[in-house]
Amino acid sequence: xxxxxxxxxxxxxxxxxxxxxxxxxxxxxxxxxxxxxxxxxxxxxxxxxxxxxxxxxxxxxxxxxxxxxxxxxxxxxxxxxxxxxxxxxxxxxxxxxxxxxxxxxxxxxxxxxxxxxxxxxxxxxxxxxxxxxxxxxxxxxxxxxxxxxxxxxxxxxxxxxxxxxxxxxxxxxxxxxxxxxxxxxxxxxxxxxxxxxxxxxxxxxxxxxxxxxxxxxxxxxxxxxxxxxxxxxxxxxxxxxxxxxxxxxxxxxxxxxxxxxxxxxxxxxxxxxxxxxxxxxxxxxxxxxxxxxxxxxxxxxxxxxxxxxxxxxxxxxxxxxxxxxxxxxxxxxxxxxxxxxxxxxxxxxxxxxxxxx
Numbered sequence: 001x002x003x004x005x006x007x008x009x010x011x012x013x014x015x016x017x018x019x020x021x022x023x024x025x026x027x028x029x030x031x032x033x034x035x036x037x038x039x040x041x042x043x044x045x046x047x048x049x050x051x052x053x054x055x056x057x058x059x060x061x062x063x064x065x066x067x068x069x070x071x072x073x074x075x076x077x078x079x080x081x082x083x084x085x086x087x088x089x090x091x092x093x094x095x096x097x098x099x100x101x102x103x104x105x106x107x108x109x110x111x112x113x114x115x116x117x118x119x120x121x122x123x124x125x126x127x128x129x130x131x132x133x134x135x136x137x138x139x140x141x142x143x144x145x146x147x148x149x150x151x152x153x154x155x156x157x158x159x160x161x162x163x164x165x166x167x168x169x170x171x172x173x174x175x176x177x178x179x180x181x182x183x184x185x186x187x188x189x190x191x192x193x194x195x196x197x198x199x200x201x202x203x204x205x206x207x208x209x210x211x212x213x214x215x216x217x218x219x220x221x222x223x224x225x226x227x228x229x230x231x232x233x234x235x236x237x238x239x240x241x242x243x244x245x246x247x248x249x250x251x252x253x254x255x256x257x258x259x260x261x262x263x264x265x266x267x268x269x270x271x272x273x274x275x276x277x278x279x280x281x282x283x284x285x286x287x288x289x290x291x292x293x294x295x296x297x298x299x300x301x302x303x304x305x306x307x308x309x310x311x312x313x314x315x316x317x318x319x320x321x322x323x324x325x326x327x328x329x330x331x332x333x334x335x336x337x338x339x340x341x342x343x344x345x346x347x348x349x350x351x352x353x354x355x356x357x
Contacts, residue, residue, distance in 0.1 A: 003094060006101060007050040014043045038109070046100045053093045060086045099349045102356065107208040107283075108174030113150070113276040114206055116163045119182065121200020126159025128185040128310075129202040131333060133163045136179075138335025145169030149259050150269045164257075164273060166209065173208045178321075178344040180206045181305040187312035197313060201306075207276040208283075215275040223247040224267075229258035246270045253277050322347045 017040045020026050026033055063086065066079040116133050118125040140147045146168040153161040167176070184201045192198065229243040243258030244266040255277070257270040309318045310329055317332055317340070318325045324343050326332070332340070 003097065007046070007053070007097065010043055010046050010101070011050055014040065014047045017043070042104065046097065049093060049097050049100055053090070053097060056086055056089050056093060060090065098356075099353055102349060102352050105174065105177075107177070109171055110173045110208040110210075111166060111168040112172050112176060112206050112208055113164065113166050113273050114176070114179075114204065116160065117203050118159065118161050119201035119203055121185075121198065123155060123157060123159055124185075124187075124189045124198055125200035125202055126155045126157075126161055127189075128159075128183075128200055129163070130154075130158060130160040131185075132183060132202055132204065133160055133165075135333050135335055135337065136167075136176075137165075139337050140167050140169070142335055143169060143175075145172060150273060151257050151259060166272070168209075173206065175341055175345075176206050177208075178307075178341070178348070179204050181307035184306060184309045185312070186309060205280075207273075207280045209272065210275050210279040215279050217248070217271070217275065217278070221249050223249060226263060242266055244270045246274055248274055248278070251278065251281070319344065 017036050020036055021033070021040070026036065060083065063079045063083040067076055067083070070076055070079075114136060116129050116136075118129040121128070137147050148166045148168070150164040150166060152163045152165075155161060182201050182203050184199060186197055186199050188195050189198050223246075225245040225247075226241045227243050227245065228241050242261055242263045244256070244263065246255045246257075246267075247253070248255075253274060255270045255273045257266040257273070260266045260269065307319065307321055309320070310333075311317070312329065314327070315329045316325060316327050317329045319340060322343060324340070326339065328336075
């Protein structure tokens, strides 16, 4: 099927959705209404590009007719000049459309569970993990996403050993999925008297939240321990055994939640994280099969891959996957990571387009 045929098929589907959305029976079916509205939103950008593409094709045809049939040399000269410009526009639109019609990651629309863990570097690594936690929560605030803490283990000195939290909103996974991996920092620690630059690291994992129908957990496969919550949270937190540690026996996965004062809520949050991790394991198997055929430049989201370096003395951040270096680190650490995210998405789409061709 050529590009024009694909676009016509998409346009027909778009028109069909519009007809269905005007049907009162569909309006009464909330689930169907949401599904169609979401599909219409996904197709609208392609249809708009197709509309521009159709106008360019029509103008190209018109100019060719003038060149072939008109005897006025000035008019023909103008038509030839315009034809060159139209052919450039046609090529640009074709590249844009090819990227737009690439299959969409079905998880892009989902909310996420994010896990940040201090790596090598002692207290400095924990402080950097805290900085990353702040960076992502600030970015979420700017996007009007809701952040909900699930579990956090701090060092008492301002650093974080581990933080697990959910981020809920539109297209969260689609924007943050490339943040998974090892983040490395180079800076002079506050505790360092000699002013020597240290290198330490923290790992980030981004897991799409899953619905119950996608992952089923057998209660017999779970070992659940209840204990008293530690750390911050006030005296009431520590008086009652509300914290939950959930072990999935078949995989050995361990999830802990002690943020809520209710044991039931902690159980629910722990189960949400467990299902996300189990789903992530399955995704990684699928990605491994794809990677066996082609090595992804942007990466598989493996938390062992070193993806980015934050160099504080030079106010520099470098994403090693796409060779992007920006000199606005102080701004990025305040949550302004839009340019990084956009460049990674472009690189991923370009790579997928090349693979498809």
